Amino acid sequence: xxxxxxxxxxxxxxxxxxxxxxxxxxxxxxxxxxxxxxxxxxxxxxxxxxxxxxxxxxxxxxxxxxxxxxxxxxxxxxxxxxxxxxxxxxxxxxxxxxxxxxxxxxxxxxxxxxxxxxxxxxxxxxxxxxxxxxxxxxxxxxxxxxxxxxxxxxxxxxxxxxxxxxxxxxxxxxxxxxxxxxxxxxxxxxxxxxxx
Amino acid sequence: xxxxxxxxxxxxxxxxxxxxxxxxxxxxxxxxxxxxxxxxxxxxxxxxxxxxxxxxxxxxxxxxxxxxxxxxxxxxxxxxxxxxxxxxxxxxxxxxxxxxxx
Numbered sequence: 001x002x003x004x005x006x007x008x009x010x011x012x013x014x015x016x017x018x019x020x021x022x023x024x025x026x027x028x029x030x031x032x033x034x035x036x037x038x039x040x041x042x043x044x045x046x047x048x049x050x051x052x053x054x055x056x057x058x059x060x061x062x063x064x065x066x067x068x069x070x071x072x073x074x075x076x077x078x079x080x081x082x083x084x085x086x087x088x089x090x091x092x093x094x095x096x097x098x099x100x101x102x103x104x105x106x107x108x109x110x111x112x113x114x115x116x117x118x119x120x121x122x123x124x125x126x127x128x129x130x131x132x133x134x135x136x137x138x139x140x141x142x143x144x145x146x147x148x149x150x151x152x153x154x155x156x157x158x159x160x161x162x163x164x165x166x167x168x169x170x171x172x173x174x175x176x177x178x179x180x181x182x183x184x185x186x187x188x189x190x191x192x193x194x195x196x
Numbered sequence: 197x198x199x200x201x202x203x204x205x206x207x208x209x210x211x212x213x214x215x216x217x218x219x220x221x222x223x224x225x226x227x228x229x230x231x232x233x234x235x236x237x238x239x240x241x242x243x244x245x246x247x248x249x250x251x252x253x254x255x256x257x258x259x260x261x262x263x264x265x266x267x268x269x270x271x272x273x274x275x276x277x278x279x280x281x282x283x284x285x286x287x288x289x290x291x292x293x294x295x296x297x298x
Contacts, residue, residue, distance in 0.1 A: 034198050038206050045210055045233050049217030054225060061229050064210075068236045071206070074198070075247040080239075080260055087264050092232065092271050099225050099275040103282040120219030128212025135204035144197050145244075146251035156254045157261075164258065168265045175269035179276035 014039045034074055041067035058096050065089065076147040079154075203244035210237035224278045224288045228271060235267045 015036065022032045040063050047060030065088040072081035157165070210233060217230025239260040246256025278288055285292040 030198060034202065038202075041206065042209055042213070045213040048229050048233060049213055049221065049226070054223060057226055057229055061232065064233060065236060068240060071203070071240055072243055075203070075243050077243055077247060077257055077260075080243060080257060080264075083261065083264055084239075087268055088232075091268055095271050095275055096225060096229060099228075099278055102279055103225065103288040117220045120216050123219060124212040124216030127215055128208050131208030131211065132205050135201050135208060140200045140248070143200070143248045145247040148247070148251065148254070148257065153254060153257065157258065160254070161258050164262065168262055172265060172269050175273045179272045182273075183276035183279045 011039055011043050030074070033070070037067045037070040037074070040064070041071070054100050055097075058093065058100060061096070062089065062093055065093070074145075076145050077153075079148075079150055200244055200248045203240060207237045207240040207244070210234075210240070222289050222291055224274075224281065224290050227290065228274050228278075232267060232271070235263055239263045 018027075018032050018035050018039075021027045022029065027035075044060045044063030044065075044067060048057045048064060051057045051060060065084065069081045069084040069088075072078075072084055214230045214233035214237060217233065218227055221227055221230065242256045242260040242263065246254070246260070250256055281293055282288050
């Protein structure tokens with residue numbers, strides 16, 4: 001509840017400021033969309049790692065992942081944006097919420113944060129700072145993002161990268177078989193428990 | 197147009213937030229969510245470099261595609277492990293998985 005209020009209080013003014021700047025034509029439409037998506041991504045990510053309620057965290061994650069799809073669109077790779085929405089919005093989120101429900105997370109103590117919070121904050125800030133410093137200080141030239149058409153990407157994907165795709169298919173197969181075998185109640189384990 | 201630096205800064209901030217989540221939260225599912233955030237940051241980086249620096253080659257895009265595929269596999273497998281942990285220990289707290297610790 002309070003988390004949602006805080007995020008509204010933080011993100012609302014940013015939205016209003018962006019739209020006002022756009023009205024005064026200080027920034028372009030593309031920049032408005034980029035900063036809107038960035039606000040949604042970072043706000044959603046902060047909500048996902050800070051909110052005490054696990055269900056709220058996973059709902060914040062949806063905002064982050066959809067914002068990331070918007071960023072992919074801004075980088076002109078529509079295919080990846082669609083894959084992102086399909087795989088994350090349709091698959092991963094459902095799996096995570098199923099996991100929450102099956103592990104009955106509400107019965108756990110609501111906040112399960114360890115004592116290493118300050119340390120974690122320090123390390124996260126350090127890593128972010130290092131990467132931001134590296135990205136800002138490097139000279140990237142003034143190249144522009146170029147559109148990669150659907151058809152070209154598909155052709156290249158299945159002509160030049162067909163072996164990696166087969167390997168990924170095997171990986172997915174093995175991973176989900178392993179998940180099934182692992183999550184299934186093992187017959188021998190159940191009988192051992194009964195014997196005890 | 198938006199320069200490459202903005203995308204890299206966004207991805208760096210996102211990665212830091214995910215890293216904080218992995219270290220600070222103790223619920224296995226929240227750690228999984230934080231790992232997803234970190235992977236999304238990495239994929240943004242791959243696609244940004246692919247779009248700005250390497251428009252003819254497709255390595256960045258293909259890498260991002262594989263990051264997404266491996267992330268999906270990882271979520272499925274990790275949730276299987278979490279369910280198993282929950283069944284044995286009645287909790288999803290990773291601190292409860294301490295059998296190898298003494």
